[in-house]
Amino acid sequence: MRTMIDTMLPKQPYEYAMWIDGDWVTSKSSFTRESPAHDVTVGRYPMGSEADTDAAVVAARRAFDAGPWPKMSGADRSKALLRVADGIRAKKEELALIEVLESGKPISQARDEMEWSAGLWDYAAALCRHIYGDTYNTLGESMMGFMIREPIGVVAMITPWNFPFLIISQKLPFALAAGCTCVVKPSELTPGTTLRLGQLIEAAGIPKGVVNIVSGYGNPVGARLASHSDVDMISFTGSTAVGRSVVEASRSNLKKVELELGGKNPQIVFADSDLDAALDAVVFGVYFNMGECCNSGSRLMVQKSIAQEFAAKVIEKAKEVVVGDPLDEATKVGAIVNQTQLDKIQGYIQTGQREGATLKLGGNRRQTERGRFFEPTVFEGVNPGMTIAKEEIFGPVLSVIPFETPDEALRIANSTAYGLSAGVWTKNIDVAFQLGRGIRAGTVWINTFMEGYPELSFGGYKESGLGRELGRFAIEEFTELKTIQVHLGPRTKWLP
Numbered sequence: 454m455r456t457m458i459d460t461m462l463p464k465q466p467y468e469y470a471m472w473i474d475g476d477w478v479t480s481k482s483s484f485t486r487e488s489p490a491h492d493v494t495v496g497r498y499p500m501g502s503e504a505d506t507d508a509a510v511v512a513a514r515r516a517f518d519a520g521p522w523p524k525m526s527g528a529d530r531s532k533a534l535l536r537v538a539d540g541i542r543a544k545k546e547e548l549a550l551i552e553v554l555e556s557g558k559p560i561s562q563a564r565d566e567m568e569w570s571a572g573l574w575d576y577a578a579a580l581c582r583h584i585y586g587d588t589y590n591t592l593g594e595s596m597m598g599f600m601i602r603e604p605i606g607v608v609a610m611i612t613p614w615n616f617p618f619l620i621i622s623q624k625l626p627f628a629l630a631a632g633c634t635c636v637v638k639p640s641e642l643t644p645g646t647t648l649r650l651g652q653l654i655e656a657a658g659i660p661k662g663v664v665n666i667v668s669g670y671g672n673p674v675g676a677r678l679a680s681h682s683d684v685d686m687i688s689f690t691g692s693t694a695v696g697r698s699v700v701e702a703s704r705s706n707l708k709k710v711e712l713e714l715g716g717k718n719p720q721i722v723f724a725d726s727d728l729d730a731a732l733d734a735v736v737f738g739v740y741f742n743m744g745e746c747c748n749s750g751s752r753l754m755v756q757k758s759i760a761q762e763f764a765a766k767v768i769e770k771a772k773e774v775v776v777g778d779p780l781d782e783a784t785k786v787g788a789i790v791n792q793t794q795l796d797k798i799q800g801y802i803q804t805g806q807r808e809g810a811t812l813k814l815g816g817n818r819r820q821t822e823r824g825r826f827f828e829p830t831v832f833e834g835v836n837p838g839m840t841i842a843k844e845e846i847f848g849p850v851l852s853v854i855p856f857e858t859p860d861e862a863l864r865i866a867n868s869t870a871y872g873l874s875a876g877v878w879t880k881n882i883d884v885a886f887q888l889g890r891g892i893r894a895g896t897v898w899i900n901t902f903m904e905g906y907p908e909l910s911f912g913g914y915k916e917s918g919l920g921r922e923l924g925r926f927a928i929e930e931f932t933e934l935k936t937i938q939v940h941l942g943p944r945t946k947w948l949p
């Protein structure tokens with residue numbers, strides 16, 4: 454019997470084309486994607502080749518060198534970005550559905566991500582008119598100095614599968630605001646919404662060649678972009694391992710590299726905190742997006758005096774989390790993106806047990822008629838040296854680690870190779886700021902977790918990344934700084 458949800462599944466896979474130099478481009482070969490929750494094919498995409506990638510770079514290069522985009526007024530660029538934001542809102546339902554079908558994330562969350570993405574385009578539109586440098590009027594009577602910001606050039610963007618539309622919206626409108634031209638490569642697992650974005654770019658009247666979207670695999674498309682000598686900058690979000698290979702490939706022309714990589718983020722709960730608020734945020738922080746989240750609060754550090762009681766409450770709350778079909782409005786945790794990811798999560802469950810941690814909840818694939826789902830999982834008895842306390846699992850798995858003092862909490866928080874984000878829960882302002890300042894991570898939330906604002910920059914310390922996205926600092930990333938020195942009046946001669 455067909456259920457309500459079955460009627461939402463496409464009868465045929467949606468067909469997509471690449472957007473290159475103002476044209477819709479198909480290719481002889483294609484690849485498909487199966488919905489991780491429904492086991493049906495939901496999309497067919499062109500298999501981008503090295504030649505397609507080169508054509509996209511040539512188009513972006515020409516659009517940058519010949520204009521008009523980089524030389525347009527901020528006001529005109531701003532209007533175009535606002536039209537894209539409007540387009541996203543108008544297509545919200547369609548985009549959210551595609552995102553669910555390809556990624557397995559819950560539909561209500563996917564809709565929020567579309568709204569949030571449109572807000573990023575709005576914010577970047579405002580930044581178009583707010584790109585400025587410095588002037589120095591202190592160099593003596595005969596000299597003036599100007600520092601001006603210019604777009605860095607052709608930017609290649611490579612994105613992962615966990616927040617496909619949100620992550621491209623963290624990059625593309627900001628680079629466009631700065632006056633750059635772009636080549637975008639979405640993940641081969643979730644290219645649909647990024648390819649659809651091409652339609653919104655076209656409808657917004659952004660000149661041809663300014664944005665180019667190439668679908669395909671990391672190799673050849675991503676690797677070619679990373680090594681291409683006509684690409685001036687690469688903005689990459691993905692795993693630390695692939696990020697490293699992007700850095701190596703970038704040596705060809707010493708292009709600028711910006712990286713948003715993995716995380717192993719602690720949520721640190723002190724006994725004096727608002728424990729109800731912390732409890733909700735801990736459960737949200739680790740199970741949101743099935744735990745397939747760079748910001749996942751996958752390490753719960755709890756002060757020893759409340760550790761047992763608090764962990765018991767987390768387990769009770771975790772049992773309330775609705776795991777199920779991501780097209781169901783009630784679902785909070787949808788499907789795991791693919792078998793490789795599921796195997797990886799199961800591998801970490803075995804490693805955790807082998808190294809002596811105690812599995813207190815979950816730890817198994819959920820038995821369902823279709824799709825692949827994983828139970829919310831909690832490990833206790835975890836020490837900071839264990840693999841599950843150090844490595845990014847990218848699944849709904851929480852490791853509980855007790856601590857006694859703020860100094861010890863800080864030591865444990867900083868004991869991984871990552872440094873993306875952290876949460877601190879306490880009512881003691883001294884402790885809050887001791888940790889806020891001491892944690893080596895790009896974002897520290899105090900008495901909240903995983904909030905974001907377009908105004909506030911985001912990025913990682915250590916092996917979590919290089920550079921910053923969002924906020925006015927994004928404009929700094931996508932621009933070069935040029936010094937212009939002007940001599941006024943007669944210049945003192947070198948030769949007599």
Ligand code: NAD
Pocket residue numbers: 611612613614615616620638639640641669670671672674675676677679690691692693694695696698699713714715716746747748845847873913917918
């Ligand atoms: P991934 O590194 O496997 O792939 C990311 C992208 O790189 C994909 O588009 C892929 O096709 C491409 N790619 C693969 N090989 C390449 C190569 N040799 N050269 C160039 N590009 C190549 O990552 P993923 O599995 O898609 O995403 C999960 C990872 O992303 C996690 O580690 C997660 O923490 C990280 N992530 C980080 C952030 C952040 O903002 N810090 C946000 C989301 C995800």
